[in-house]
Amino acid sequence: MAVEKIAPGPRVHLAVLDEVLNLCRANSLWPMTFGLACCAIEMMATGASRFDLDRFGAAVFRPSPRQSDLMIVAGTISKKMAPTIVTLWEQMPAPKWCMAMGNCAISGGPFEFEGQYAIVPGADLLVPVDVYVPGCPPRPEALIQGFLSLEDKITKGERRNVIRRFKKSAGKNR
Amino acid sequence: MSSEDLKRALEKIVEPSSVHARDYERNGCLLEIGAEPGQLPAIARAARDAGFFLEFITAVDFADGPVAVYQFNECETISRTQVKVQLAREESLPSIGSVYDAALWYEREVFDLFGIRFDNHPDLRRLLLPEDADFHPLLKEYGKVHAFRSARDIYDDQDA
Amino acid sequence: MMTRTPEPATEHTFYLNLGPQHPSTHGVLRLFVKLDGEYVMEVDPIIGYGHRGHEKMAESHFYEQFLPNTPRMDYLSGMLFNHAYVAAVEKMAGIKAPPRAEYIRVICAELNRVASHLMWLGAYLMDLGGVTPFFYAFDDRENILDILDRVSGSRLTYNYCRFGGVARDIDDIFIEATRDFVKRLRGRWKDYNNLVTKNVIFIHRTRDVGVIDKDLALRFGCTGPVLRGAGVPYDVRKAEPYSVYGEMDFDIPTGDNGDAFDRYMVRLLEMEQSLRIIEQALDRLPDGPVTTPTPRKVRPPKGDYYFAAETARGALGYYIVSDGSECPYRLKVRVPSYGNLQTLTEILPGTLVADTICILGSIDIVVPEIDR
Amino acid sequence: MPGQVLHDFLYVGVFLVVGVIFALTPIILSWLIAPRSESAKRAETYESGMTALGSAWIQFSVAYYIYTLIFLAFDVDVLYLFPVALVYGKQFVFRDFLEIVIFVFILSLAIVYAWRKGVFKWQSKR
Numbered sequence: 145m146a147v148e149k150i151a152p153g154p155r156v157h158l159a160v161l162d163e164v165l166n167l168c169r170a171n172s173l174w175p176m177t178f179g180l181a182c183c184a185i186e187m188m189a190t191g192a193s194r195f196d197l198d199r200f201g202a203a204v205f206r207p208s209p210r211q212s213d214l215m216i217v218a219g220t221i222s223k224k225m226a227p228t229i230v231t232l233w234e235q236m237p238a239p240k241w242c243m244a245m246g247n248c249a250i251s252g253g254p255f256e257f258e259g260q261y262a263i264v265p266g267a268d269l270l271v272p273v274d275v276y277v278p279g280c281p282p283r284p285e286a287l288i289q290g291f292l293s294l295e296d297k298i299t300k301g302e303r304r305n306v307i308r309r310f311k312k313s314a315g316k317n318r
Numbered sequence: 319m320s321s322e323d324l325k326r327a328l329e330k331i332v333e334p335s336s337v338h339a340r341d342y343e344r345n346g347c348l349l350e351i352g353a354e355p356g357q358l359p360a361i362a363r364a365a366r367d368a369g370f371f372l373e374f375i376t377a378v379d380f381a382d383g384p385v386a387v388y389q390f391n392e393c394e395t396i397s398r399t400q401v402k403v404q405l406a407r408e409e410s411l412p413s414i415g416s417v418y419d420a421a422l423w424y425e426r427e428v429f430d431l432f433g434i435r436f437d438n439h440p441d442l443r444r445l446l447l448p449e450d451a452d453f454h455p456l457l458k459e460y461g462k463v464h465a466f467r468s469a470r471d472i473y474d475d476q477d478a
Numbered sequence: 479m480m481t482r483t484p485e486p487a488t489e490h491t492f493y494l495n496l497g498p499q500h501p502s503t504h505g506v507l508r509l510f511v512k513l514d515g516e517y518v519m520e521v522d523p524i525i526g527y528g529h530r531g532h533e534k535m536a537e538s539h540f541y542e543q544f545l546p547n548t549p550r551m552d553y554l555s556g557m558l559f560n561h562a563y564v565a566a567v568e569k570m571a572g573i574k575a576p577p578r579a580e581y582i583r584v585i586c587a588e589l590n591r592v593a594s595h596l597m598w599l600g601a602y603l604m605d606l607g608g609v610t611p612f613f614y615a616f617d618d619r620e621n622i623l624d625i626l627d628r629v630s631g632s633r634l635t636y637n638y639c640r641f642g643g644v645a646r647d648i649d650d651i652f653i654e655a656t657r658d659f660v661k662r663l664r665g666r667w668k669d670y671n672n673l674v675t676k677n678v679i680f681i682h683r684t685r686d687v688g689v690i691d692k693d694l695a696l697r698f699g700c701t702g703p704v705l706r707g708a709g710v711p712y713d714v715r716k717a718e719p720y721s722v723y724g725e726m727d728f729d730i731p732t733g734d735n736g737d738a739f740d741r742y743m744v745r746l747l748e749m750e751q752s753l754r755i756i757e758q759a760l761d762r763l764p765d766g767p768v769t770t771p772t773p774r775k776v777r778p779p780k781g782d783y784y785f786a787a788e789t790a791r792g793a794l795g796y797y798i799v800s801d802g803s804e805c806p807y808r809l810k811v812r813v814p815s816y817g818n819l820q821t822l823t824e825i826l827p828g829t830l831v832a833d834t835i836c837i838l839g840s841i842d843i844v845v846p847e848i849d850r
Numbered sequence: 851m852p853g854q855v856l857h858d859f860l861y862v863g864v865f866l867v868v869g870v871i872f873a874l875t876p877i878i879l880s881w882l883i884a885p886r887s888e889s890a891k892r893a894e895t896y897e898s899g900m901t902a903l904g905s906a907w908i909q910f911s912v913a914y915y916i917y918t919l920i921f922l923a924f925d926v927d928v929l930y931l932f933p934v935a936l937v938y939g940k941q942f943v944f945r946d947f948l949e950i951v952i953f954v955f956i957l958s959l960a961i962v963y964a965w966r967k968g969v970f971k972w973q974s975k976r
Binding site: 344345346376378420423447456458463467 | 531537538695699712718782793803808823824850
């Protein structure tokens with residue numbers, strides 16, 4: 145598990161300010177280019193012109209963890225790669241989120257069998273994962289839905305999505 | 319530069335009894351040679367002079383010891399030759415990295431996954447597994463496998 | 479080669495990890511580089527960060543259970559890996575796929591080859607700093623993914639070929655979509671040529687960079703566009719025709735001095751040849767069944783078999799030792815990028831760091847294919 | 851007269867104070883409200899996930915130094931053009947233009963000299 149002390153919150157904590165900041169953070173997620181295997185190609189396809197992640201403000205793929213606030217673990221995590229993932233997660237500044245993309249990152253996927261010696265079955269054994277996107281590889285639409293649910297999680301409710309706010313049924317369960 | 323003159327060259331190195339042709343349609347290779355570990359550098363040089371390139375080096379773990387499989391091929395004609403070397407359990411192989419540079423990684427991978435050591439290999443360390451791994455995964459008694467047979471009952475009666 | 483514990487850097491040189499998480503290593507390859515200012519002095523490619531143990535997995539799974547593994551080894555030419563594995567086991571077990579299935583396999587394989595080259599084109603130009611070709615190439619590639627998705631159900635990791643045929647028959651919507659795609663992509667060559675081939679910066683960045691000549695390629699066992707870029711017309715589809723490639727007429731483009739520009743041109747011209755194959759296969763598509771009845775568990779007779787096929791990166795080979803049971807005794811996958819990547823240790827020392835990225839991109843590697 | 855001078859200095863003073871405040875507020879604001887995370891490897895240098903070997907404080911080749919020198923020459927050159935821009939074209943337009951051409955030409959000789967010396971040629975040492 146990433147050894148990370150429970151960080152103290154911000155020095156000045158205002159509810160309204162937090163809400164505004166979360167709204168801004170949710171709509172400008174900067175993911176870190178971190179493709180491990182097949183899911184990386186679907187991540188690139190999502191960033192390309194057809195599925196266009198830019199509509200959600202999330203396609204600014206930053207190579208270095210210092211400038212990114214979302215780590216997408218896209219692909220199979222081999223045991224040799226595990227310490228690197230933990231290092232990258234720790235080198236990301238707060239606030240940071242993690243998205244486990246694809247079955248390999250969720251639970252080892254098609255390579256998890258009795259006698260498997262080479263892979264770590266799941267990214268949540270290494271870093272705290274916020275959103276799981278199932279699929280092998282998940283279709284670009286599934287990844288975009290992952291981004292939307294992460295944005296919902298950041299803003300703690302559907303106020304972000306104006307249309308959904310007017311649907312009476314959906315708004316209640318938050 | 320085709321496989322005939324490689325066959326003649328190899329027959330000088332290895333005794334002719336262990337050189338036998340294979341049916342390309344069924345098995346995909348034309349010539350198969352059973353060799354001793356010591357003859358490998360000579361075989362590699364002969365293949366290099368005949369203009370062959372090294373397709374791969376791998377090993378297959380059997381009850382009476384692993385069999386190292388070297389495979390050479392040529393670009394112009396279909397002339398795939400396989401060299402099989404039966405090893406005892408802890409025996410080591412001479413490295414042919416000086417003749418074929420591709421062999422350096424293949425040998426490191428065979429050492430990594432099978433534990434077969436290669437003498438005078440410039441940089442024999444693990445290739446695929448993390449450096450601190452202490453097991454050789456592709457050996458049959460590691461982990462769960464379907465069967466653990468001896469070499470005779472696979473190779474001997476296959477062409478009968 | 480560099481020893482394991484590198485000696486302390488002299489005053490001019492320092493060590494850099496073009497490490498597993500790097501935008502231009504196309505996956506989790508780590509280049510441990512000793513730099514002297516801008517110049518690369520020594521390079522030690524460290525692989526294994528994408529190692530999943532495919533070969534160990536094969537020894538405890540049935541032949542059918544290993545099918546999904548094949549497209550996940552090289553996910554850019556997944557159909558080609560799938561087709562090669564199925565053809566290998568069919569040859570071992572003596573199963574004969576009906577002619578219609580063979581033609582469908584060749585059509586889908588060539589579509590996948592074009593998709594793989596387009597993906598490479600986009601990623602390579604992005605390495606060199608040009609972002610527009612990435613969107614051009616991915617736009618065309620999405621067409622292929624739609625066509626193959628319609629018939630095989632997945633965009634990248636196809637499990638479409640089965641022992642004895644293919645999973646589903648194609649319909650005339652597939653055929654018409656493929657013909658439209660072929661026409662559309664042919665119209666795009668002009669765009670690619672104007673945007674990239676005639677681009678002065680691209681020519682200066684790739685001409686005479688990373689020269690892999692014939693002898694170097696043979697010493698390292700390179701195959702595919704890397705070898706053809708050096709001038710050797712070796713293509714497994716022509717050298718050892720499998721499936722119905724024997725009846726297709728297409729030629730093999732080769733470069734002359736084996737630099738990054740020649741490899742680029744070879745891949746661009748290869749896409750055109752693949753389109754020709756697709757058209758011929760579509761014209762001669764026989765009707766009839768797409769599967770023959772095969773036993774529930776395939777049990778090939780004892781012995782060892784080798785089957786070679788041509789993927790987008792080079793000559794792929796399955797070396798299968800069977801002990802007559804329903805699980806392979808040993809399954810070795812001879813992968814083309816293995817040899818292609820090794821040439822880095824020879825051609826990189828002395829080049830600039832920017833050229834390192836250009837050379838690495840031009841040999842087009844996929845890391846889980848090398849690590850297996 | 852002194853009142854006028856003092857008045858002018860007032861502008862400069864206000865401009866200075868606003869500048870400083872404008873610079874410091876984001877730093878203080880983010881120091882206050884930014885969430886914090888402490889972790890073991892947070893301070894280590896980022897080298898694509900690996901631990902960096904050796905330090906980067908080494909003597910590197912002189913080519914970089916000469917590159918920056920050329921930049922410096924032109925940076926200062928632009929500095930002198932600012933005041934010229936204020937008075938350009940007031941009386942004799944042609945004279946001003948000619949002066950600037952001469953000024954820039956003389957400075958560009960530094961580029962020509964560096965070019966001849968081969969600073970821009972990064973030959974590959976194969």
